[in-house]
Amino acid sequence: xxxxxxxxxxxxxxxxxxxxxxxxxxxxxxxxxxxxxxxxxxxxxxxxxxxxxxxxxxxxxxxxxxxxxxxxxxxxxxxxxxxxxxxxxxxxxxxxxxxxxxxxxxxxxxxxxxxxxxxxxxxxxxxxxxxxxxxxxxxxxxxxxxxxxxxxxxxxxxxxxxxxxxxxxxxxxxxxxxxxxxxxxxxxxxxxxxxxxxxxxxxxxxxxxxxxxxxxxxxxxxxxxxxxxxxxxxxxxxxxxxxxxxxxxxxxxxxxxxxxxxxxxxxxxxxxxxxxxxxxxxxxxxxxxxxxxxxxxxxxxxxxxxxxxxxxxxxxxxxxxxxxxxxxxxxxxxxxxxxxxxxxxxxxxxxxxxxxxxxxxxxxxxxxxxxxxxxxxxxxxxxxxxxxxxxxxxxxxxxxxxxxxxxxxxxxxxxxxxxxxxxxxxxxxxxxxxxxxxxxxxxxxxxxxxxxxxxxxxxxxxxxxxxxxxxxxxxxxxxxxxxxxxxxxxxxxxxxxxxxxxxxxxxxxxxxxxxxxxxxxxxxxxxxxxxxxxxxxxxxxxxxxxxxxxxxxxxxxxxxxxxxxxxxxxxxxxxxxxxxxxxxxxxxxxxxxxxxxxxxxxxxxxxxxxxxxxxxxxxxxxxxxxxxxxxxxxxxxxxxxxxxxxxxxxxxxxxxxxxxxxxxxxxxxxxxxxxxxxxxxxxxxxxxxxxxxxxxxxxxxxxxxxxxxxxxxxxxxxxxxxxxxxxxxxxxxxxxxxxxxxxxxxxxxxxxxxxxxxxxxxxxxxxxxxxxxxxxxxxxxxxxxxxxxxxxxxxxxxxxxxxxxxxxxxxxxxxxxxxxxxxxxxxxxxxxxxx
Amino acid sequence: xxxxxxxxxxxxxxxxxxxxxxxxxxxxxxxxxxxxxxxxxxxxxxxxxxxxxxxxxxxxxxxxxxxxxxxxxxxxxxxxxxxxxxxxxxxxxxxxxxxx
Numbered sequence: 001x002x003x004x005x006x007x008x009x010x011x012x013x014x015x016x017x018x019x020x021x022x023x024x025x026x027x028x029x030x031x032x033x034x035x036x037x038x039x040x041x042x043x044x045x046x047x048x049x050x051x052x053x054x055x056x057x058x059x060x061x062x063x064x065x066x067x068x069x070x071x072x073x074x075x076x077x078x079x080x081x082x083x084x085x086x087x088x089x090x091x092x093x094x095x096x097x098x099x100x101x102x103x104x105x106x107x108x109x110x111x112x113x114x115x116x117x118x119x120x121x122x123x124x125x126x127x128x129x130x131x132x133x134x135x136x137x138x139x140x141x142x143x144x145x146x147x148x149x150x151x152x153x154x155x156x157x158x159x160x161x162x163x164x165x166x167x168x169x170x171x172x173x174x175x176x177x178x179x180x181x182x183x184x185x186x187x188x189x190x191x192x193x194x195x196x197x198x199x200x201x202x203x204x205x206x207x208x209x210x211x212x213x214x215x216x217x218x219x220x221x222x223x224x225x226x227x228x229x230x231x232x233x234x235x236x237x238x239x240x241x242x243x244x245x246x247x248x249x250x251x252x253x254x255x256x257x258x259x260x261x262x263x264x265x266x267x268x269x270x271x272x273x274x275x276x277x278x279x280x281x282x283x284x285x286x287x288x289x290x291x292x293x294x295x296x297x298x299x300x301x302x303x304x305x306x307x308x309x310x311x312x313x314x315x316x317x318x319x320x321x322x323x324x325x326x327x328x329x330x331x332x333x334x335x336x337x338x339x340x341x342x343x344x345x346x347x348x349x350x351x352x353x354x355x356x357x358x359x360x361x362x363x364x365x366x367x368x369x370x371x372x373x374x375x376x377x378x379x380x381x382x383x384x385x386x387x388x389x390x391x392x393x394x395x396x397x398x399x400x401x402x403x404x405x406x407x408x409x410x411x412x413x414x415x416x417x418x419x420x421x422x423x424x425x426x427x428x429x430x431x432x433x434x435x436x437x438x439x440x441x442x443x444x445x446x447x448x449x450x451x452x453x454x455x456x457x458x459x460x461x462x463x464x465x466x467x468x469x470x471x472x473x474x475x476x477x478x479x480x481x482x483x484x485x486x487x488x489x490x491x492x493x494x495x496x497x498x499x500x501x502x503x504x505x506x507x508x509x510x511x512x513x514x515x516x517x518x519x520x521x522x523x524x525x526x527x528x529x530x531x532x533x534x535x536x537x538x539x540x541x542x543x544x545x546x547x548x549x550x551x552x553x554x555x556x557x558x559x560x561x562x563x564x565x566x567x568x569x570x571x572x573x574x575x576x577x578x579x580x581x582x583x584x585x586x587x588x589x590x591x592x593x594x595x596x597x598x599x600x601x602x603x604x605x606x607x608x609x610x611x612x613x614x615x616x617x618x619x620x621x622x623x624x625x626x627x628x629x630x631x632x633x634x635x636x637x638x639x640x641x642x643x644x645x646x647x648x649x650x651x652x653x654x655x656x657x658x659x660x661x662x663x664x665x666x667x668x669x670x671x672x673x674x675x676x677x678x679x680x681x682x683x684x685x686x687x688x689x690x691x692x693x694x695x696x697x698x699x700x701x702x703x704x705x706x707x708x709x710x711x712x713x714x715x716x717x718x719x720x721x722x723x724x725x726x727x728x729x730x731x732x733x734x735x736x737x738x739x740x741x742x743x744x745x746x747x748x749x750x751x752x753x754x755x756x757x758x759x760x761x762x763x764x765x766x767x768x769x770x771x772x773x774x775x776x777x778x779x780x781x782x783x784x785x786x787x788x789x790x791x792x793x794x795x796x797x798x799x800x801x802x803x804x805x806x807x808x809x810x811x812x813x814x815x816x817x818x819x820x821x822x823x824x825x826x827x828x829x830x831x832x833x834x835x
Numbered sequence: 836x837x838x839x840x841x842x843x844x845x846x847x848x849x850x851x852x853x854x855x856x857x858x859x860x861x862x863x864x865x866x867x868x869x870x871x872x873x874x875x876x877x878x879x880x881x882x883x884x885x886x887x888x889x890x891x892x893x894x895x896x897x898x899x900x901x902x903x904x905x906x907x908x909x910x911x912x913x914x915x916x917x918x919x920x921x922x923x924x925x926x927x928x929x930x931x932x933x934x935x
């Protein structure tokens with residue numbers, strides 16, 4: 001091209017730098033040649049989610065916003081792992097040097113490799129988005145083993161790794177991030193103490209009283225909190241951290257230290273290039289530095305004397321800068337941000353916005369306290385508008401308060417409405433009254449205007465469609481009710497997306513309709529259902545769900561097409577991350593014998609099983625087994641399949657009950673074995689894990705199982721349903737109390753059959769029981785209000801009678817390739833044969 | 836380019852896929868219920884799940900590990916930046932012929 005495009009160099013590849021580039025691409029793709037310098041050797045990631053990486057709930061790979069491929073796809077040249085050190089404003093070039101591998105990206109000395117070649121990029125415009133670095137309060141002994149900052153993915157990994165060797169950890173800094181770090185550390189099993197220099201926690205967001213309340217709650221969770229503690233020295237003994245010394249003369253024993261005491265802008269490059277720097281890089285309302293070709297955005301910026309460390313202001317700055325740079329709105333202005341946050345600190349819900357204390361004589365303060373529930377609400381009203389608010393422990397009205405605060409809305413004369421909602425349930429604030437620029441989804445930065453456009457022009461009339469189009473509601477989900485209100489306002493009513501209710505995505509029918517059609521047409525195979533009800537189109541995502549349903553509907557008659565089974569059910573074993581399988585033999589009620597154990601051990605040795613592990617369901621798991629070894633191992637074991645892989649009855653745990661236990665009041669072992677022998681192999685919408693307990697001490701955890709039976713004094717058994725202790729934790733609901741083992745078996749079987757018939761595919765019992773309600777289920781199952789008990793009992797009996805040990809397929813595979821390893825083939829040899 | 840005869844079509848259970856190791860390269864070959872054949876690299880680009888063990892149909896396969904989906908004809912994936920290599924494959928006189 002004769003006229004080369006103007007060249008834009010972006011220094012910094014964090015959330016601010018990447019966001020501003022995204023905004024520019026959105027407005028004018030191809031207007032600039034874009035080059036980015038990123039000191040971290042990754043693509044850019046969502047720093048907000050770092051604490052999830054530390055506490056293990058997310059993998060580092062999951063929080064990347066733009067993987068490296070994004071840059072090449074958008075024609076962006078990325079210098080990853082390269083630190084820009086200076087802007088030569090005379091020659092108009094940005095100069096960078098590669099970072100040493102082990103140096104943290106935010107290190108002050110930049111640690112550039114001396115021998116490395118200097119990288120130069122010429123520019124027409126520069127955006128500095130270098131962000132900030134953690135602030136380390138002055139103290140002796142920081143640095144080296146056991147001391148950490150909490151800022152990057154590498155920090156998280158190192159903290160988690162080091163915590164394994166520690167009993168005690170101290171977190172310096174009682175702000176939002178410090179508390180998140182403390183929560184993360186707690187999951188690694190260390191005793192955590194949070195140290196704060198100020199007299200209270202979260203001083204930027206809370207007043208003294210709320211700070212005190214939060215402290216009480218956090219201490220109740222087992223984290224120690226010490227305020228007004230200024231650390232002067234980290235003391236080591238034999239090279240390992242032993243204690244901290246404080247300014248007031250006291251000390252604290254600890255094995256490691258994590259510092260999270262706020263941020264300071266990274267502004268060296270601006271200083272080295274002769275730009276105006278105060279606390280941060282000084283910018284005007286168009287995000288321009290003291291050089292008109294150089295802009296800055298994000299945490300490195302000082303705007304009107306303020307530095308922002310939250311994500312919303314960065315998004316606002318990025319929008320203004322993109323408008324200005326692309327010429328879409330050269331007069332766009334950033335006038336500063338109002339700050340509000342809604343967050344969960346260790347399970348405590350909290351919202352805070354604006355000022356925490358009254359500052360003018362006419363400020364009106366409204367406070368509600370309920371210490372027994374840990375609830376505190378405070379409102380500061382100035383000239384009939386919200387100047388600040390704190391909601392702790394109960395934050396129902398936080399969404400609307402935040403909207404009103406951000407939009408400067410005049411508030412209701414009844415201030416109580418703002419804290420508790422109106423007595424009539426009428427909305428405190430109509431979303432209709434909000435201006436178009438008001439942000440509705442604070443996670444993904446979606447404005448009311450964008451949602452309105454999706455509703456009116458994009459014809460999105462359901463919450464899920466608006467989400468698909470704008471991303472609104474796809475973050476924390478708390479704005480979904482506002483999205484629904486907007487749909488009501490602009491489209492009349494919210495349509496439910498019918499596909500949300502389909503049993504499987506590939507057949508447009510709800511479960512009850514689907515069952516009726518399958519029965520009417522007599523469809524007994526998955527392929528027949530696709531042919532008759534799915535428009536002749538096979539959908540792989542629907543096969544497994546249909547197979548599960550058909551097997552329940554046609555016991556004994558179902559045409560079992562093996563391709564409709566998930567791999568686990570094809571080979572009767574659970575696939576592992578490396579493509580190997582696990583073998584879990586059935587151990588009825590968790591009771592085994594020396595002979596059985598010996599056989600399991602012999603098999604483990606013979607087949608070189610890399611790991612033998614007790615499962616949570618009181619059995620043994622042989623992990624890391626090759627597919628072609630499965631049938632041989634089953635034959636050698638001579639024990640039936642434990643079905644540890646299927647959507648169906650898994651296991652029934654038990655405690656020692658009356659056989660040996662001093663407290664047992666019911667024979668839980670015999671009952672568990674009867675249950676397991678009866679229901680083994682029964683399939684259902686999702687897995688069913690069971691337990692029996694010989695007394696209410698609940699050693700076998702029967703209260704939190706899909707179905708549980710608990711013996712109580714007087715020779716009685718309580719039956720619980722819908723319990724959970726996995727990703728969700730829920731105590732089961734008491735269905736009824738009965739006298740005999742046989743009654744337990746009957747009622748459990750009846751509930752299972754009802755669940756098999758009415759559960760949505762992959763709906764666990766804890767959702768199912770909540771959906772129907774325990775009263776409704778008790779009427780149907782126990783009182784037989786619908787007169788279907790006999791039919792349900794016959795249905796489950798048929799499923800019980802159809803039981804065949806799937807491991808018998810070791811003798812006679814269902815098809816030749818069932819357990820085959822990959823077949824070897826050779827390109828050359830055969831090609832020659834073909835001539 | 837070379838063509839390999841992988842043997843009888845009947846080796847592949849109807850509606851499923853199986854894995855061939857062709858000179859060290861794992862290739863999954865799928866046989867749909869409508870008779871169509873497809874071949875792709877066996878390993879999912881996400882976490883190396885064996886696609887030959889996945890549920891297939893309608894020109895797609897679902898990885899058994901994390902349910903990422905791939906179009907068997909084009910190799911296009913359901914997740915951004917993920918795709919698999921595909922190979923030409925056909926049936927001749929009851930045998931599977933794979934082109935490399």
